[in-house]
Amino acid sequence: MIGAILGDIIGSRFEFDRGDKTKEFELFTEECSFTDDTVMTVAVGKALMDAGKDADTDEIEEAVQESMQTFGHGYPFAGYGARFIGWLAAGDEAKPYNSFGNGSAMRVSAAGLLYDSIERTREVARATANVSHNHPEGLKGAEATAAVMFLARTGVSKDEIRAYVSREFQYDLSRTLDEIRPGYHHVEDCQHTVPEAITAFLEGESYEDVIRNAVSLGGDTDTLAAIAGAMAEALYGVPEELKEKLEDYLPADLMDIVEEFLKYEKH
Numbered sequence: 377m378i379g380a381i382l383g384d385i386i387g388s389r390f391e392f393d394r395g396d397k398t399k400e401f402e403l404f405t406e407e408c409s410f411t412d413d414t415v416m417t418v419a420v421g422k423a424l425m426d427a428g429k430d431a432d433t434d435e436i437e438e439a440v441q442e443s444m445q446t447f448g449h450g451y452p453f454a455g456y457g458a459r460f461i462g463w464l465a466a467g468d469e470a471k472p473y474n475s476f477g478n479g480s481a482m483r484v485s486a487a488g489l490l491y492d493s494i495e496r497t498r499e500v501a502r503a504t505a506n507v508s509h510n511h512p513e514g515l516k517g518a519e520a521t522a523a524v525m526f527l528a529r530t531g532v533s534k535d536e537i538r539a540y541v542s543r544e545f546q547y548d549l550s551r552t553l554d555e556i557r558p559g560y561h562h563v564e565d566c567q568h569t570v571p572e573a574i575t576a577f578l579e580g581e582s583y584e585d586v587i588r589n590a591v592s593l594g595g596d597t598d599t600l601a602a603i604a605g606a607m608a609e610a611l612y613g614v615p616e617e618l619k620e621k622l623e624d625y626l627p628a629d630l631m632d633i634v635e636e637f638l639k640y641e642k643h
Contacts, residue, residue, distance in 0.1 A: 377421050377637055379609025380485040382618055383587055383601030384413040385625050390597040393562050399588040403618075410625055412454040413482040413602045418630050419447035420504050421486035421637045429490060436503040441470065444483075444507070450629075457564065463508050472510035478569040480509035481517035482599045485606035488525025489641055497526040509566075517566030520545045521603055524574060528611035534578050547571040553579055553589055562595040569596060573603035583608040583615060 389395075389407040423443035427436050448456070448464040456464065457477060463470045487501040501522035505515050520541055527537045538549050548571060556572055563569065572593055580586030586608035590601040608614075623631060 377417060377485045377489065377606070377609075377641075378614050378619060378622065378634065379583065380417050380482065380602040380606040381410065381414045381622065381626070381634065382614065383590065383603070383605025383608075384417070384482070384598045385410050385621075386587055386605075387591050387597035387599070387601030390591055390594070391562070392596075393594045395591060395594055395597060397557055397592055397594045399585075399592045401588075401591065403584070403587075404621055404624070408625065410454070410630070411598050412451075412456045412460075412479075413598055414626070414630065415447050415451045415454045416444060416479065416483035417485055417602070418633050419443040420483045422447075422633050423504075424486050424490060424500070425637060425640050433499065433503045433506075436500060437507050440504050441507040445470065460508065470508070472506060472508050474511045474514075475509040476511040476513035476517070476565050476567065477509060478517060478564055478566050478596065478599050478603070480505035480514040481521045481566055481570050481573075482602045484518040484522050485525065485602075485609075486637065487518075488522035488606060488610060489529070491526070494523055494526050497522050513566045516545055517570045520547065520570055520574070521606065524577065524607045525610040528577075528607055538578060541574060547574065549575060549578070551575065553593065557593055560593050560595055564596055564599070569599060570603060573600050574607070576600065576604040577607040577611075580604075580608060583612045583618070586612075 385408050386403050388409050423439040427439040484501050491497045498519045501518045502515050505518035576589035577586050580589050586604050587601050590604040591597045
């Protein structure tokens, strides 16, 4: 989860094609900030802790919806999309709205870290998406992100991960970052975000290198880096000197939940 949050913070200042599509940039500046990606990542993490590891999908969806509503109202100006703002405003009456936006993938990282099988990981990931992003592509984006995380943290090779994702989710992972980068632009759907984030992960050699890969594509850089950063955390972990930066950017209530999740993850 920390991997996703740091990716969001680092990528935030380059969103909407404001960067130079380069890997050479300062990771943290005063222009960096957390966004809705972090708020919803924390919300999902809190929900999965509250529901418990053995909760059924109905219980997970109920907990996720309640938590996202709570945190969304607590941080109403974090940068949500228009339809999601409407979902938040609907309160208890909020219904899934057939979204295939990349929000389902950027918020799912807690599901990629907590469970003991890929089947359970995918089931929970799907449930976290289903409360709002219940379009097949929205569900697929969440499942694919969490599945890559599970495979990465359980010792599966990158070649095997690439093959699994291509087979199970039909994402095109044949292009390199150098081939993607020139024509890539700001887009907020899963189908044009998740494969690119996976490629940034597959080509990376460390947590930081993966983040630089994702940001170098341009476009929706905070979300690309959040998704790729979650995957990178699962394989490489996050360097301590980067973890320490969280306190510079997160308010105390979000930081408390991150710390609670780190303890929960280990049990």
